Amino acid sequence: MTSLDEFLGRSEDGSFYVGHATVLARLSGKLILIDPVLDRPLFLDSWLFFPPLALSDRLFEVDAVMISHCHEDHYDPNFLRRLKPGTPIYITEGCTGLDLIDDDQSFNTRRLKRDAFSQIFDDVQAYAIPSDHNSFDSSFIVKGNSFSLFQGNDNFVSREVMERAASASGPVDHAYIPYSYVWWYPFCLTSMSEAERKVEADRLTGRNMDIGRMMAEVLNAKHVIPSAGNLVLCDHANSAVNRGIATPFDYKVDAVETDSSSSGERVRVLVAGDYIVEYEERSEIVAQGYSKDEYFERMDAFLTDFNARNPAAQRTVPIRDGELESVRQRVSAFPPLEDNHLLYLRRDDRPSDIVEIDVNARSAWCVDQPSTEGDILIFDLQGPPFEQWLSGEISFETVLNSQRFSVFRRPERFHEPLWHLMRNYL
Numbered sequence: 001m002t003s004l005d006e007f008l009g010r011s012e013d014g015s016f017y018v019g020h021a022t023v024l025a026r027l028s029g030k031l032i033l034i035d036p037v038l039d040r041p042l043f044l045d046s047w048l049f050f051p052p053l054a055l056s057d058r059l060f061e062v063d064a065v066m067i068s069h070c071h072e073d074h075y076d077p078n079f080l081r082r083l084k085p086g087t088p089i090y091i092t093e094g095c096t097g098l099d100l101i102d103d104d105q106s107f108n109t110r111r112l113k114r115d116a117f118s119q120i121f122d123d124v125q126a127y128a129i130p131s132d133h134n135s136f137d138s139s140f141i142v143k144g145n146s147f148s149l150f151q152g153n154d155n156f157v158s159r160e161v162m163e164r165a166a167s168a169s170g171p172v173d174h175a176y177i178p179y180s181y182v183w184w185y186p187f188c189l190t191s192m193s194e195a196e197r198k199v200e201a202d203r204l205t206g207r208n209m210d211i212g213r214m215m216a217e218v219l220n221a222k223h224v225i226p227s228a229g230n231l232v233l234c235d236h237a238n239s240a241v242n243r244g245i246a247t248p249f250d251y252k253v254d255a256v257e258t259d260s261s262s263s264g265e266r267v268r269v270l271v272a273g274d275y276i277v278e279y280e281e282r283s284e285i286v287a288q289g290y291s292k293d294e295y296f297e298r299m300d301a302f303l304t305d306f307n308a309r310n311p312a313a314q315r316t317v318p319i320r321d322g323e324l325e326s327v328r329q330r331v332s333a334f335p336p337l338e339d340n341h342l343l344y345l346r347r348d349d350r351p352s353d354i355v356e357i358d359v360n361a362r363s364a365w366c367v368d369q370p371s372t373e374g375d376i377l378i379f380d381l382q383g384p385p386f387e388q389w390l391s392g393e394i395s396f397e398t399v400l401n402s403q404r405f406s407v408f409r410r411p412e413r414f415h416e417p418l419w420h421l422m423r424n425y426l
Helices: 001-006 057-061 099-103 159-169 192-218 240-244 246-260 292-308 321-331 383-391 397-403 416-425
Strands: 014-019 022-027 031-033 045-047 064-067 089-093 107-111 118-119 124-130 138-143 146-152 175-177 223-226 230-234 276-280 284-285 340-346 356-360 363-367 376-381 406-409
Touching: 001 014, 001 022, 001 057, 001 284, 014 175, 022 138, 022 146, 045 276, 045 292, 057 406, 089 099, 089 118, 089 124, 089 138, 107 118, 124 159, 138 159, 146 340, 159 192, 175 192, 192 240, 192 246, 223 246, 230 240, 230 292, 246 284, 246 292, 321 356, 321 363, 321 383, 383 397, 397 406, 397 416
Parallel strands: 031 064, 064 089, 089 107, 146 175, 175 223, 340 376
Antiparallel strands: 014 022, 014 276, 022 031, 045 230, 118 124, 124 138, 138 146, 276 284, 340 356, 356 363, 376 406
16 A cells, blocks of 8 residues: 555545645545646656656546646646546636646636635635746645645745735645755856855755745744755766755755744655644654655665666767758847857767857857857757757757756856847747
8 A cells, every 4th residue: 555545545634745846635525636747757858756756546536636837847738638527627817828728628727816715615715826926836725624735836926925825824734835946057057166156056045945934934834845846857866956956854954943933843854655634633744754865865776777777879970060050040040249159069978079159140160179269158968958959859948947968158157148049049
């Protein structure tokens, strides 16, 4: 019997952590599944759920589903197609990017009011919290007769927004809060020293952890579960990205050290397959309870096995001029910049086989080494994203989202017009 079977065999209100952002809640006898996805590699097969999601066909038999936003680690139409017919799928009114299920009559989609409670069952209400800085993110408070749950997803909102939600909901029992900072900067920069990267990573991670703690504080949460950070890069356990991105264990330590009250002690480090159920006078926490060291040991074995089963294809011949046709078409559409830059893109296993792009000349050529002068960016891409980008199969924005690269900048600074150009044209 799996832990999910155990949870489903019980009657108490509570929540089951399927993993990453997927949470199964039981409120007043109703099973509500938030942000369900199938366990598969994401973003160019670059990001993997770890630990693997605690999935079962029984999850297709829930009473309702809620989708927070359109990113593929939260929104999976293939999962939704396998729900029992007629299962209501709740999405936040006005949130963009979910047209596929909203327009398809085979999905029973329903919109939740923004910043207000909507009645979804006789004894269950849902409060939708839209982002205060983009058009697609949202989070939820779900409330039954005697149990309530918050799932923050990726929605890092302000204290004002959270206080408005808390005034409507009152304290929550389980708060699944966002906490991690996941982006290529600064982990993928080779033009920064290791010490500089750590300072920047700590600053950005600390900012997100502060928001997560604020959410837990404002909601006066009984149990705080750091979530939606359980993706690992398919590289190796000790890569700059996998070691640099905060784990739930790090959030626990930070919360205990930072909070002047006892709220840090409410943090529960759950991994896929753990759950908490509520009785009138107490909570029961069913967790595997392994340490951060064991977490990375397991990650190392998991990634070693994945990469052994999925070896990257090797390039055996240099880039030929004819392979640059797609690149040149994209480069020809570049808008002019006030100052010129040279971009260099190469496979990380073929450092002398380089595509050089002159931004203002709108040209692309094969070269064997970067220029020693001027403003440059040198990208070393892993094999699969490099080949897909070179052929025009994917955009450079998709490569950035994969984080399967490193970049050297000269000078070491962020040049916004250049990055805008790369993300929108290249």
